[in-house]
Amino acid sequence: MDALPPEIYWNIFMINTERDNETLTLIGSSSDHRLDTARRCSQVCQLWRNLLLDSSSVWGRLLHIPNLECTTDAWREVVACRIGEASLWITGKVTDSTRPFIFAILQEKWQNVEQLEVTDNSLYYKDVLATWSFLEREAPKLEVFQLWTNMPYEHFRKNPEPILPFSPLFSNTAPRLKIFTLWEPFHFSLPTPWMANLHSVTFASARNGPLILSALKSMPSLRELYVSGSRLEPMFRGEENDLDKPYLPLLESLIMVNFDNPMDMILLLESITLSPAGQRSLLQKLFIPRVDETFPDHQRVHRAVTKWIHAYTSASPPRHLSLSNYDPILTLADMRIVDGREAMKVDLFFDNNQYHVTIQEIVASLRYSVIEELDVSLADSPLAWSFRPLFEALHSVTRLTVDRSYFESFFDDILQFSLFPNLHTIDLLYNNYDTVVIPPVIHFLKQRVLTGSPLSVLDLSSFDAAWLSGRNKKRLDKIPGLSVILPEDSDV
Structure with a gap:
């Protein structure tokens, strides 16, 4: 191994500095192995030690605060010496014991910080806030900036929500900044040059919607947008007819949360343009919460939301769609896992007059869909018929999962309309009422045989075996070509 060139060793040591792809949690308290690995590598032999001690770029990436929590002051000083003038990655949760060490580095070497992803729950303590004053200085190397503080909601009931006082951030100079997450309101005025190159931005506790x-x-390269509404006051003053209409052709992710003022969310959804007609959207992640049922114009809400459903399904056709309702809320979700969350989750409020129109709009937005798996968990009601146009549009479904009290009316519908021509598997989720559920299912399965579209699998493994009668088991056994997964088979 002594014959390997130094560049190979350096590349290997740098690989050790890479963090997991998972985003830093809001707590950021978990330690990892990277700093220990670098220290042990520096003790393997004299060659490795010399190489590592000459590689400040390795040590500069290893300032993960939890790794320094239970170490001696002497070891911290060694680390501080080894980072030299390298680019710095500083991550994790700031604690009272690590604060003096970390903030001494931030104050002295802010111009070298490349990634800063930290949680500071004491941020607004008077003696702590002043130590963050380096945020007013230029950040020539900064690429990732994420700052969280977990102040309890009860605090805001008694005190005005604080605004980070440092303005302008980074002295308006952060030319390499790509990811900006700040979970605190902050002052900014336009133009703000460092926003021009952002790929990901978070506006939390947002106060000024037009701004x-x-x-x-001014963010033409934006790919990820996260907006949390203000808890205390509206972002917009009424309708505001002169709003800017940002064009975000590269947007891949929109996540919206905590909108206590419905008009705020509606105006944002209406104002943002993704791509002109005829061009494919790039949207791959969509989270839109419900608008409170007290909002008077549900038709407007549904128009704004279905525009985004259409953008999502045209860019990223879902193969696994989930429909569930808890009156009066309908939830549509694409069940693929993307970075630990659904790729799409949209909540919509319905009233008796709005179901049919909105379902028709959703059907139009799904016209590019190739959904193969459908999960249905809908409370049975006189409004159930409104979903028929949607079911009729899903021609590619091969696996159907049905839950709760929707069983009987659902199978009446799919029998009447000959839905899901490519269906081969039905999964019936837990239900104790065998005498009510199984007969219409058996009738449907027999009709599928008669029409030349038999099913291959009926999964009853989630049923309670005590409620599944022997008579119905025999009736199922007589259906040609059908494999039935019974409760007693679920552990096999």
Whole structure:
């Protein structure tokens, strides 16, 4: 191994500095092995030690705060010496014991910080806030900036929500910044040059909707947008007819949460443009919460939301769609896992007059879909018929999972309309009422045989075996070509 060139060793040591792809949690308290690995590698032999001690770029990436929590001051000073003038990655949760060490580095070497992803739950303590003053200085190397504080919601009931006082951030100079997450309101005025190159931005506890839209208009490269509504006051003053209309052709992710003021969310959804007609959207992740049922114009809400459903399904056709309702909320979700969450989850409020129109709009937005798996968990009601146009549009479904009290009316529908021509598997989720559920299912399965579209699998493994009668087991056994997974088979 002594014959290997130094560049190979350096590349190997740098691989050790890479973090997991998972995003830093809001707590950021978990330690990892990277700093220990570098220290042990420096003790293998004299060659490795010399190489590592000459590689400040390795040590500069290893400032993960939990790894320094239970170490001696002497070891911390060794680490501080070894980072030299390298680019710095500083991550994790700041604690009282690590604060003096980490903030001494931040104050002295802020110009070298490349990634800063930290949680500081004491941020607004008077003696702590002043130590963050380096945020007003230029950040020539900064690429990732994520700052969280977990102040309890009860705090905001008694005190005005604080605004980070440092303005302008980074002295308006952070030319390499790509990811910006700040879970605190902050002062900014346009133009803000460092926003122009952002790929990911978070507006949390947002206060000024028109200013946010104007800022988005200056982010042509934006790929990820996370917006949390203000808890205390509206982002927009009524309708505001002169809003900017940001064009975000590269947007891949929209996540919206905590909108206590419905009009705020609606105006944002209406104002942002993704791509012109005829061009394919790039949207791959969509999370839109429900609008409170007290909002008077549900038709407007549904138009705004279905525009985004259409953008999502045209860019990323879902293969696994989930429909569930808890009156009066309908939830549509694409069940693929993307970075630990659904790729799409949209909540919509319905009233008796709105179901049919909105389902028709959703059907139009799904016209590019190739859904193969459908999960249905809908409370049975007189409004169930409204979903028929949607079911009729899903021609590619091969596996159907049905839950709760929707069983009987659902199978009446799919029998009447000959839905899901490619269906081969039905999974019936837990239900104790065998005498109510199984007969219409058996009738449907027999009709599928008669029409030349038999099913291959009926999965009853989630049923309670005590409620599944022997008579119905025999009736199922007589259906040609059908394999039935019974409760007693579930452990096999």
